Amino acid sequence: MSLSPVYITGTSVFLPNKPVSSDEMEEYLGYINGKPSKSRKIVLRNNGIETRYYALKKGGEPTHTNAELTAEAIRGLFASDPAGIGGVDLMTSGTSSPDQIMPSHGVMVHGALPELGAVEVVSPSGNCCAGMHALKYAYLAIRSGDARKAVSAGSELMSLLMRAGMFEEEVHHLIDLNENPYVAFKKEFLRWMLSDGAGAFLLEGQPKAEGQSLRIDWIDGVSYAGEMETCMYQGGDKDEEGRFRGFKLYSSDDLINQSVFSVKQDIGLLSDNIVPLGGRKVKEIFERRGLTVDDVDWFLPHISSAFFKDKISEVMSVLGKGIPEEKWFLNLSRIGNIGAASIYVAVDELMRSGRLKTGERILLLVPESARFSYMIAMLTVV
Template sequence: MKDVYITRIAKFLPNDPVDNDGMEEKLGILDGKTSKARRIVLRNNRIKTRYYALDDKGKVTHNNAQLTKEAIELLCDDDFKIQDIQLLSCGTSSPDQILPSHAAMVHGFLKNGNMEINSVSGACCSGMNALKYGYLSVKAGQIERAVCAGSERSSTWLKSEVYEDEIEHLKELNGNPILSFNKEFLRWMLSDGSGAVLLEPDPKGKTPLKIEWMEGYSYAFELEACMYAGGDKEENGHLRPWSEFPANDWSKKSVFAVKQDTRLLGEYILEKGVNSLKLTYEKYGIGPDDVDYYLPHISSYYFKDGLYNEMKRQGIEMPLNKWFLNLENVGNAGAASIYMMLEELVQSGKLKKGDKILLHVPESARFSYTYAYLTVS
């Protein structure tokens, strides 16, 4: 088995940063009224700026596959060209279409010749699972140059026009066109962007990062869906998929809007996250003392103190001086967020040879968690 190193890393953030006051201008106002939920959500998540693949008039500037292509091209130069990629592995929760797959569409924009592709579906963990496919492929010696990426283009899922038919339908039913909080919540949480890495079996580059191991857990066997799109949740907790709705209900019920069961989120996301972290520590014989930089993907600063306190409660407290976060400035870009955090850490100049980095990515869709442990080589 080969060693595997992250030898190059890049991120792409579309257009100019959007501050809190500019969000509704970009995404649109619902029923002509400024959102009350926006103020509540932003106060809790404490995100100050984020990025959208939309211009000043709300017109789309990049689709998801184009965002991914941009990050991948930033990996390339005279020493590593896009034609040198042997495997392309991409993860996202917001693909541009159901078929063809996301990685196939990215490959179509790269136009770099024949290679293996892999598309990973899911939510935030899809970016990490794309990385794991590349990691295992290089480790097995099947290929020597794998590019892995995580990306999101959530903005078009959050635009006011997605909800217009439902609002009109609510007016007709009861005259009260107020969206449920689980639908509006994520409008003020999600953003666009992409990140990519190059994996190779040798420690090349200025700051090569050896992937020591990757680990994943799912709690779907005991918990119902918490974040979902393309369906609606029934009273018994089951998801009814879009394909079982009459077509004229798709817009009336905002079936394709991304939704969050905030009750489940608050009840389980931290407890299961720390439980899976504890299992990971036990499996690999490490603990907080064996980590120099801890990169947790959190969707909101609201969860930072809660995560720390839950770690403390379960006896695996991670000192706050080891945490590295960038949520405040780039927002929550789902599958791309961990790539963006790692890229910023590498570019910060803080890393030194021998430093240990722990990546921790939760996914609230149905409560999955993925980890990676890296060594600066």
């Protein structure tokens, strides 16, 4: 069976409302225990994020669901030809923050896109790699001939989980016990890290007739969960012995009093392992594919914080030398960390920048700290 080349022939992004400055954040997310955060400025100084987007009004009222954000991004692919969406025969959509546990995020996106018609829907879950998993499924479907036109998307709606009300019961419980009423740093610091938004790609077996397309040369991934413990999580927690316990093992009171559904991250575990594990996979891929740093014209790494830029440089240095600064493309300071959507948003912005030249190669790197997974891809401008 011959395999078809696969091209990204369209990109689209939907960022809700207007950019939110760092000074405005608590006007949207609220004040835990009625007091300004003591950690906010410290975290923001380290993460380098200056503005981000929330699907919220001031005061915390939602303006969109995750499914609606994703539907708007996909709809944007067909802004100049709305009828063209009817030719799509596969839609994949990845996120780490679905609106519900069931039904799947993907079918809820489909429900918000009735003009899509009856199509196959695939809905990867997880963390930052979920958007790349959606892309890889769509890529393989086109490559094998199983689909002719596919849409893949990545999205996040994290702000609803970062509102003060998600932590109030735990704070009041601690006060009643005469304990420190501040929420643990591993929970609160993520309030100042995460953003909302969605991005989408249109994939086909041939480049578009006019303008630039991106050929997907390959997409590789790896999980190190077989040797690593849980690092970033939601809907569970670690007990006193460090064992992870899912939400089904908690009483209804503990679900609230321990903020089990807030998002948490083990910073020490992350810092110790994100570089060596990422470097291991990058080196293996480049050696297997006969590539060097010189084969990369643009480098688009997903980073959750400016703090990790130097660490990503260390990851790439396993190739003998790092990727020069002028080849990096980052938008974290302006857009924020949108998890599974971040790589879609970065590719879209680079495509629209007018800076790409035919034949240039773009390396995508998406690390995921949940249990240490990585997705890596190479694109060529055609």
